[in-house]
Amino acid sequence: MPTRRTVFATVASGLLLAACASAPRGAGQPPIVFVHGNGDSASIWQTTLWRFESNGWPRERLHAIDLPYPLARDDDGKAQPGRSSTAEHMAFLKAEVDKVLRATGAPQVVLVANSRGGYAVRNYIQNGGGDKTVSHAVLGGTPNHGVWAIKGFREANEFAGTGPFLSALNAPKNAAGDEVAGPVKWMTLRSDNNDKFAQPDGVWIGARGTPTNVGFDGPALKGAHNVVLPRVDHRETSFSPAAFDAMHRFITGQAPRTLAITAQTPVVLNGKVTGLGVSPTDPASGNETNNLPVPGAQLTVYATDPATGERLGAAVHSKTVGADGLWGPFTAQPGVAHEFVISAPGYATTHIYRSPFPRGSELIHLRAERIAAADRSAKSIVTFTRPRGYFDAARDTMSFDGKALPGVPPAGAGVSSSKLLSTQDGTRLVAAEFNGEKLAGRTWPAADNHVAILELTY
The missing domain is CATH 2.60.40.2190 (Immunoglobulin-like)
Structure with missing residues (x-):
C-alpha cells in the first residue's frame, strides 16, 4: 500500500480542527445527499436525518438515496445480474444530485457517504463534474485504500486497493501527493481499530492469518481532514452520535445544539x-x-x-x-x-x-x-x-x-x-x-x- 503522510486527529483535536472549517456559503442550511454502502438502503440514514432535523435542518433539504442494486460486482468490468458497477453507481449519484439541485435551487450540495457510497462520491467529484456541484464531502468508513491490497488477488473488484479503480482514485492530485483535490472540502471518519473492513489481518474477509496490506488507517485520505472515532465499528463511522457531531462541525463550522434525537409529533x-x-x-x-x-x-x-x-x-x-x-x-x-x-x-x-x-x-x-x-x-x-x-x-x-x-x-x-x-x-x-x-x-x-x-x- 502506498505510503501516506496523513496526520490523524484524535477525537478532541479532530473536532476542534473541524470546527474551524469554513461553512458553505449562502443563507440557510445546504441540501445534503446521503449515500449508503454496499448492500444497504436509504433507511440506514434514518437516525442521522433525525439528528440533523433536531438541529434545525429542514427535512426537505435532507435526501437519502436508494441505489436499486446496492451490491458491487465481483468483477467491476463484467455485467452481473442484480449488481452495480462503479460507473453505474456514479451515474446514479450524479442524477440524484442534479435532481436535488433542481428541486432546491441551491448552487451546491453536501455529500455524506458510508462505506462503498464513498467510492461513488469520489468518482463523481473526480470524474463526473461533482467538483462544481459539491461543497463538502464526508466519507464514513469508506475503504479508500481497499479492503485488501494484494497484488494479483481479485484486482478487478472495486474493493481491491491495488486494482485499477482505487489506483486511479488515489493517484496524486498535486505536487504534495494529495489523494483529494479542491475546491471540495473533504473529511474522512474512521475507527481507531474496530472497523472490519480496515484490518491488517484478513479475518473478516474469510482469510484469517493472511495480511491484507491495509491498516486501520485505510479509510483516511492524504489531503483530507481525517478524524478518528475510538472503538466505533464500520457502520458507526457514519451513524453514531460521534459521527454526526463531526459531520455537523465540518459542514457548518459549529457544534450541534444537541446529539439527541428530539421528539416530534405527529x-x-x-x-x-x-x-x-x-x-x-x-x-x-x-x-x-x-x-x-x-x-x-x-x-x-x-x-x-x-x-x-x-x-x-x-x-x-x-x-x-x-x-x-x-x-x-x-x-x-x-x-x-x-x-x-x-x-x-x-x-x-x-x-x-x-x-x-x-x-x-x-x-x-x-x-x-x-x-x-x-x-x-x-x-x-x-x-x-x-x-x-x-x-x-x-x-x-x-x-x-x-x-x-x-x-x-x-x-x-x-x-x-x-x-x-x-x-x-x-x-x-x-x-x-x-x-x-x-x-x-x-x-x-x-x-x-x-x-x-x-x-x-x-
Missing part, C-alpha cells in the same frame, strides 16, 4: 416494501439484496405490548403496496412499539418488531424475507438485527432471548445480526436488548412460512 411514517433477488453465485438461495419495490405486497401494522410483543387489538394500519412500493403514510402513536407484517407471494410472512419512533420518517423501509434452506428444520426463526452498527461482545451490553447472541464472536465488531433457530413448538415471547434499547417480539411457526425480526433503531 409521528408520520412511510417507506418502501422491498424484497430479494436471486444470487448469481448461489441461485438456490434467492436472497440477493436489492432496493426494488414489491408491488402487491400486503403490509399490516399492529401496536404491541413493549414487554410481551403481544398485539394490542386490531391492526392500526393496512395497505396493499403499489408500483412505488410505498406502504404508508401511517401516523403512529408516540411511545408505542409496533409489529409490521409483510405478506407477499414468493416470500415468508415477515413479522418486523420495532421500538417506539421518536419522530416521523419516510425512510422506514421494510424488507420481505425468505427462509433459507438450512433453516427449514427449525420450529421458528427469529433474527435480531442492528442495521446501523455491529454487535461487539467486548464493548456492548446486549442479550437475545436471555442469552448471549448466537453467532456473535467474543471480540470484534463484524456481525450485525444474530439468528435464533428454535426447536420448541408454539408461540412465545422473544426479547432482546442492546445498550438500553429493548425489543419484544413473538415466535411464529416456520412450517407455515413465517419469520420474525427484532430490528434495532439505534
Whole structure:
C-alpha cells in the first residue's frame, strides 16, 4: 500500500480542527445527499436525518438515496445480474444530485457517504463534474485504500486497493501527493481499530492469518481532514452520535445544539416494501439484496405490548403496496412499539418488531424475507438485527432471548445480526436488548412460512 503522510486527529483535536472549517456559503442550511454502502438502503440514514432535523435542518433539504442494486460486482468490468458497477453507481449519484439541485435551487450540495457510497462520491467529484456541484464531502468508513491490497488477488473488484479503480482514485492530485483535490472540502471518519473492513489481518474477509496490506488507517485520505472515532465499528463511522457531531462541525463550522434525537409529533411514517433477488453465485438461495419495490405486497401494522410483543387489538394500519412500493403514510402513536407484517407471494410472512419512533420518517423501509434452506428444520426463526452498527461482545451490553447472541464472536465488531433457530413448538415471547434499547417480539411457526425480526433503531 502506498505510503501516506496523513496526520490523524484524535477525537478532541479532530473536532476542534473541524470546527474551524469554513461553512458553505449562502443563507440557510445546504441540501445534503446521503449515500449508503454496499448492500444497504436509504433507511440506514434514518437516525442521522433525525439528528440533523433536531438541529434545525429542514427535512426537505435532507435526501437519502436508494441505489436499486446496492451490491458491487465481483468483477467491476463484467455485467452481473442484480449488481452495480462503479460507473453505474456514479451515474446514479450524479442524477440524484442534479435532481436535488433542481428541486432546491441551491448552487451546491453536501455529500455524506458510508462505506462503498464513498467510492461513488469520489468518482463523481473526480470524474463526473461533482467538483462544481459539491461543497463538502464526508466519507464514513469508506475503504479508500481497499479492503485488501494484494497484488494479483481479485484486482478487478472495486474493493481491491491495488486494482485499477482505487489506483486511479488515489493517484496524486498535486505536487504534495494529495489523494483529494479542491475546491471540495473533504473529511474522512474512521475507527481507531474496530472497523472490519480496515484490518491488517484478513479475518473478516474469510482469510484469517493472511495480511491484507491495509491498516486501520485505510479509510483516511492524504489531503483530507481525517478524524478518528475510538472503538466505533464500520457502520458507526457514519451513524453514531460521534459521527454526526463531526459531520455537523465540518459542514457548518459549529457544534450541534444537541446529539439527541428530539421528539416530534405527529409521528408520520412511510417507506418502501422491498424484497430479494436471486444470487448469481448461489441461485438456490434467492436472497440477493436489492432496493426494488414489491408491488402487491400486503403490509399490516399492529401496536404491541413493549414487554410481551403481544398485539394490542386490531391492526392500526393496512395497505396493499403499489408500483412505488410505498406502504404508508401511517401516523403512529408516540411511545408505542409496533409489529409490521409483510405478506407477499414468493416470500415468508415477515413479522418486523420495532421500538417506539421518536419522530416521523419516510425512510422506514421494510424488507420481505425468505427462509433459507438450512433453516427449514427449525420450529421458528427469529433474527435480531442492528442495521446501523455491529454487535461487539467486548464493548456492548446486549442479550437475545436471555442469552448471549448466537453467532456473535467474543471480540470484534463484524456481525450485525444474530439468528435464533428454535426447536420448541408454539408461540412465545422473544426479547432482546442492546445498550438500553429493548425489543419484544413473538415466535411464529416456520412450517407455515413465517419469520420474525427484532430490528434495532439505534
